[in-house]
Amino acid sequence: MFGSALISGLVIGGFYSLVGAGLNLIFGVIKIINFAQGAMLTIGAYLTYWFVITTKLDPYLALPFVAITLALFGFIIQKTLINRVLGQERTSQLLITFGIALAIQNTTLALWGPDIRSVNTFISDKTFEVSGIRVGATAAMALLGALIVLLGLFLFLSHTRLGTAIRAVAQQSDSALLSGIDVKKVYAIAFALGSGLVGVAAVLIVPIYDVYPLVGEHFGIIAFIVVVLGGLGNIQGAAIAGVFLGVVQNLFAVYVSDALSTAILFFIFLITLLFRPQGIFVRKMRVS
Amino acid sequence: MLRKVITVKSKVSRIFALIAVIALAFTVVPSSMAASAKPKEVRIGLLFPTTGAFALLGTDQMTGAEMVLKWANANGGINGVPIKIFYGDSKSNAAEGATAAQRMIDNDKVDIIIGSYSSGIAQAVMPVAQRNNVILWEVGAVSPTVNSQGYSNFLRTVGVSKTYAAADYDFVTKFLAKKLGKKATDLRIAIANNNGAFASSVGDAVNTLFLSKGLNVVAKEVYPSTSTDLTPLVLKLKAATPDVLFLTPDAPDSLLFWKTAKTQDFNLSALVGSSGIGGAGFVAAFGATGVEGVYDVEAPALASMNTSGLKPRVADLTAQWVKEFATAMGHPCAVHCGDGIGGAYTLVTDVLPRALRSSNSFSAAAIITSASKTNIQDGGTPQGFGVQFTGTNSATVGENIKAKSVIMQWQGGALKVVWPASLSTSTPFAPMKTWDQR
Numbered sequence: 057m058f059g060s061a062l063i064s065g066l067v068i069g070g071f072y073s074l075v076g077a078g079l080n081l082i083f084g085v086i087k088i089i090n091f092a093q094g095a096m097l098t099i100g101a102y103l104t105y106w107f108v109i110t111t112k113l114d115p116y117l118a119l120p121f122v123a124i125t126l127a128l129f130g131f132i133i134q135k136t137l138i139n140r141v142l143g144q145e146r147t148s149q150l151l152i153t154f155g156i157a158l159a160i161q162n163t164t165l166a167l168w169g170p171d172i173r174s175v176n177t178f179i180s181d182k183t184f185e186v187s188g189i190r191v192g193a194t195a196a197m198a199l200l201g202a203l204i205v206l207l208g209l210f211l212f213l214s215h216t217r218l219g220t221a222i223r224a225v226a227q228q229s230d231s232a233l234l235s236g237i238d239v240k241k242v243y244a245i246a247f248a249l250g251s252g253l254v255g256v257a258a259v260l261i262v263p264i265y266d267v268y269p270l271v272g273e274h275f276g277i278i279a280f281i282v283v284v285l286g287g288l289g290n291i292q293g294a295a296i297a298g299v300f301l302g303v304v305q306n307l308f309a310v311y312v313s314d315a316l317s318t319a320i321l322f323f324i325f326l327i328t329l330l331f332r333p334q335g336i337f338v339r340k341m342r343v344s
Numbered sequence: 345m346l347r348k349v350i351t352v353k354s355k356v357s358r359i360f361a362l363i364a365v366i367a368l369a370f371t372v373v374p375s376s377m378a379a380s381a382k383p384k385e386v387r388i389g390l391l392f393p394t395t396g397a398f399a400l401l402g403t404d405q406m407t408g409a410e411m412v413l414k415w416a417n418a419n420g421g422i423n424g425v426p427i428k429i430f431y432g433d434s435k436s437n438a439a440e441g442a443t444a445a446q447r448m449i450d451n452d453k454v455d456i457i458i459g460s461y462s463s464g465i466a467q468a469v470m471p472v473a474q475r476n477n478v479i480l481w482e483v484g485a486v487s488p489t490v491n492s493q494g495y496s497n498f499l500r501t502v503g504v505s506k507t508y509a510a511a512d513y514d515f516v517t518k519f520l521a522k523k524l525g526k527k528a529t530d531l532r533i534a535i536a537n538n539n540g541a542f543a544s545s546v547g548d549a550v551n552t553l554f555l556s557k558g559l560n561v562v563a564k565e566v567y568p569s570t571s572t573d574l575t576p577l578v579l580k581l582k583a584a585t586p587d588v589l590f591l592t593p594d595a596p597d598s599l600l601f602w603k604t605a606k607t608q609d610f611n612l613s614a615l616v617g618s619s620g621i622g623g624a625g626f627v628a629a630f631g632a633t634g635v636e637g638v639y640d641v642e643a644p645a646l647a648s649m650n651t652s653g654l655k656p657r658v659a660d661l662t663a664q665w666v667k668e669f670a671t672a673m674g675h676p677c678a679v680h681c682g683d684g685i686g687g688a689y690t691l692v693t694d695v696l697p698r699a700l701r702s703s704n705s706f707s708a709a710a711i712i713t714s715a716s717k718t719n720i721q722d723g724g725t726p727q728g729f730g731v732q733f734t735g736t737n738s739a740t741v742g743e744n745i746k747a748k749s750v751i752m753q754w755q756g757g758a759l760k761v762v763w764p765a766s767l768s769t770s771t772p773f774a775p776m777k778t779w780d781q782r
Contacts, residue, residue, distance in 0.1 A: 058578045060608065062574035071572070117666040123768030170399030172595055174629035183607055261484070265572075266599050266629060270397050274570050302573075309567070315539055317576065318568040 059189035061310045062303060067195040069302020070202030075275045076282025077206060078253035084289025085226045085246035086139060091153040094276015095160035096251055098269065100126050100258025105267045110114045115175045115262055116197070123255035129171055130251025134244045150204055157276075165269045173267040180263060200258040205256050209249075213291065219287075222246055224271045224287055281325040287335025297336065298337040368559045386422055386696060386706045388413060389430040389454035391444055391469065392461050392484075400460040400595055401623065406431075407673060408684025408741040409458050412666050414700025416692040417478050422706075423697050430454055434461075434574065436686075438468035449728045455706045456481050458688060461680070463541035465485030467564055473497050474657040483687025484680065487545035494741045498710050499695075499715050499733055501687035501725075505545035507640050509553040511749040512590060512616060515641075515772075516559070523774040524587060524613050532562045534586035536577060538569035543592040548591050562586055571595055574604045585747030588614045590641075595620035600630050606634075606779055613775035616641055622752060622759055624675045632757030637776035640752045642761060643683055646675035648752065648760045650769045654723050662726040666699060678759060686727035694718050694731070717741075722746065728767045 075093060082090045097321035100122050107118035141148045152191060179193035179328040182210045203333030213219035224232040257275070263269055281301060301321055328336060345515060390409055393402035410429065416428050430452040434441030441460060449472070456479045460466035466485035473480040474495040482490065482500040486508070491498040521528040533554060537547030544566070551564050556612045563584035567577045574597065581589060590614050593601055596618030604610075615638050623639035646666050651659040665685050669677040677685070695714045697704065703710035720731040730746035751763035753772050762772035 059585060060579055061576055064573055068573045165395050165399070170395070170401065170403065171395075172599060172623075172625035174599070174631070183609075190608050194605075195607070264600075264603070264627075266596065268397075268596055269399075271596075274572050278572070279692070306573060306576050309571075309573075310579060314571075314577055314580070315566040315568065318570055 057310060058307075059187065060191075061306045063189055063191050063301035064195065065306035066299060067191070067199045067302070069299035069304065070199045071261060071275060071298070072278050072282050073206060073261075073295045073298025074202045074253055074257040074302050075279040076286065076298045077209060077291050078250035078257075079279045080283045080289060080291055081209075081222075081253070082241065082247055082250040082295040084284060085140070085222055085292070086134070086138065086243050086313075088142070088149050089153065089280075090250065091150070091276075092157040092160060092249075093250075093254060093279050094135075094272040094274070095157040095164075096126060096130070096239060096254045097258050097272030097275055098164055099129070099160060099259070100255045101262050101265075101267045101271050102168060103255075104259050104262045105173050105175055114177050119256060119259045122259050123252045126255035126258070127248040127252035131244050131248040133251075134247035138247065139243070145177050160262075161269060168269075170269060171316060175262055175267070177263045192264070192271050194210060194263040200254065201260045205253065206291075207254070209291060210295075218245065222249075255306065278321060281321055284325055284333075285336050290335060300336075350447040362759075369655050382418070382704060383425055383700070383706055385426050385428045386456070387428045387430065387452060387454045389432055389445075389448040389452060389457045391409045391432040391434055391441065391448060391457050391459040393436040393441075394433045396438040397417070397594070397596075398462055398465075399407055400625070401437070401619075402434075402484075402678040403411070404673065404678070405461050405684040408665070408677065408681040408686075409483060409688040410684070411668055411672075412685055412688035412692060413458075414659075415665070422692060423700050424611050425700060425706075427692070432457075434459070434465045436462070436465075438462075438464045439466035440758050442468040442472050449473075449476045449478055454478060455708075458483060458684075458690070458691070458709065459563065460485050461549065463490050463545065466490045468602060471499055475657060480613060481687065481691055483683045485542070487541045488549075489541070489545065489580060491743075496712060496741060497713075498742040500742055501690050501731060501744050501747065502683050503645075503729075504743060505549040506553075506606065506773055507747055507749040508546045509549040511641050511751055511763070512550055513553055513557060513559075515616070515639075515751045517557075519763065519772060520588065520614055520774055526587070529558050529560060529586055530603075531560060532584070532586045533559055534563040534565070534581050534584055534589045535561060535591075536563070536565040536567065536581060536589065537592035538571075538594060538597055539566050540569045542592060543621070545570070546592040547590070557600050565680065567597075568743065569597065571597065571600075574744050575608065577601070578604045578608045578610050580708065582608060588612065590616060591617045591621065593617065593620050595623050595625055598623070598626055602626070602630060602634070611776075611777055614639060615776065616751070618642055622679055624678070627757055629760075633782050635754040636756075636782070637773065638754045639762075639772075640679075640754070641749050642679040642752070643686070643747075644750045645678040645752055645759050646682040646685065646726060647678060648758060648769055649682075649728060649750075651728075653766050654726070654728060658689075658724060658726060664740060665726070672766055676759075682727050686725050687728055690718070690731050692721065694720060720746075 084188045095292050103122045104118045108115050141152050181194035184191050221237050282298045286297035305317050308320045390406050392406035413427050434442040434447045458481045463483040463485040467490050474497045479497050485522050486505050488504045519529045533553050537543035627635050666677040669681050698711040699714035715733045722730045729748040731744050736745045752759045753762045760770040762768050
């Protein structure tokens, strides 16, 4: 039981890490909390579903389409809406992404209704079993996908010019501007990148969770806990925090109380805010 | 001089008294004249979650009720009085439900609110209805705590969670145990539900009844309705090695549970579910083979109910509405559609006509008085069970003591009523196939 709970905790933690890393990237660079992260995950799920229905292809093949579409969507949102409130009071900045979240939720509901939609992949029926520990192939794919993407993000931010520019803006946007970096362009790219990460998460989630108007909501909420635990702007911290939360949630559910397994995450959130608001995990690589 | 003053004062007093009597006559007489005038219309609000997490089944319930109200209007209204229909969306949220109810009362001046699908929403709407002297005609919420305060303006047609437990017990003891080759008390029974109001009430009702009857409950698990992973739940249930699992999820977690059960190779002789287990999304996700043999306990799915036991006129109307619903909505009229149809049917064919005949009014008091006289026998409503409301002196005000739940089973991709026999369209079977056999 321990092994299965641990493995499934790692899988769910991988989702939390992906969504949380995207949120952390956006906050680290633009210093804005994106309340629409969960709603964008929902859009990604619907895009995946419609890709499958239209093309009759496997949902995993939707990954480039969904990630790029959401990245473009994020780019446009940042350029047209977020830019307008940068430099204004905090409330405006918070409320605008909250408004975007509500707009997305209600639009998806109006467009596609409340029905739960399912998609299958070529590995939907496959399960791996090792020493009595069973893992669905879709779950294994999700964990692998999350690891690859997070590693890719880390390498991009630490080994590319654009990644360096993003880190520079996150650390000190005024200095970055003075050194010739187009800060507003970096903001848009960071938002796009954060949104693209959500698109990847959506494609990985859909074969497991099905598609309905609130599918992204729970992950969006947990993403905030990931950001706090990992340290604001700390991508590597977010990755570790997400996995930590997934494992804690599942082991707590098995050995203590399933009914309180979601509440324990919020308890951890509160304790972290009170005693270690900078985040639990050591900052080895920071965006800011 | 004093005598003159007293005389003048007496005259003034008599004049004032006469004026007061005349004024009183103008208030009393017009009221009684108004009461005797037939109402021009009856204003009914349909308040259901048509957006949000409950929208899928909430919309079914609302559409069922709406069809009956429109049918009534097309057939002369309530003895000639038309029904004016208003719509409200509780957005799958209790606070929004209460706000929407108040808006319907203030702006639309509704006499009756038909709702609510969700027990949590009904519980929030009820005090609003009560303080505004409007009837809450509940067709969907089943938690017994919805009207724990005993509000008089509450009338519920659908059975509370205890009826689910009663149907489960009846089915286990009279069919399932024998079919599985065990005494009922030897069956290993697990119960699991999410922590929502509806699921908790059903899970607790089943647990309480089963334990009181000496059945062997080997596991009772509660999980968060927002849970993103049901692997821990399935692992714990699997470790308990139950023969039968009674599961009460919502629509999204019903799919997640069954997927997880498949991944973890969690096999059962019988799964008796509710809510999402009986929904169109369940069979769409897993296919006919994937859900074959799974049971669902609820008010009957009208599309798969044996209507031969219904009164002929009721059977004809039920068939008409089932067809109409399927055309309009693109899926069969199942449980929640049946709730809406059954509840609205009793309102427009029994309670409201009686209120009009007796009191010439659709006031809350008139409706309550009329409902207290309702006594429809089994077979007299589209859902098959009768209607008789508990009175104001009862601990459970406004409950339909004749409401029943039935057992349905997925067979060949269709949800068929299999128990009790009087309403069944098919024979139940057990055990279910294992995952390897599916």
